Amino acid sequence: MTNCCNANGECTQGRDCPIRKQRAQEANEAYIKGFLMGQEDPLDDLADTFKALIALMFVVGGLTMIAFAIWGK
């Protein structure tokens, strides 16, 4: 890659600077990735919480059924 930017970070190609474009794209992708990650995490937590709740209901329901089967006669 041609080094169009000098040591001070000043570019001779202005807005057409390939390094600047690449940095902008990387920053954009990192932002999108962070945005998606931020969106996914609470949904996963919610799904896990929901699954745990359903599992708990099955356990409680099963224990209730067993309790009725043993003592409910």
Ligand SMILES: [Zn+2]
């Ligand atoms: Zn440059």
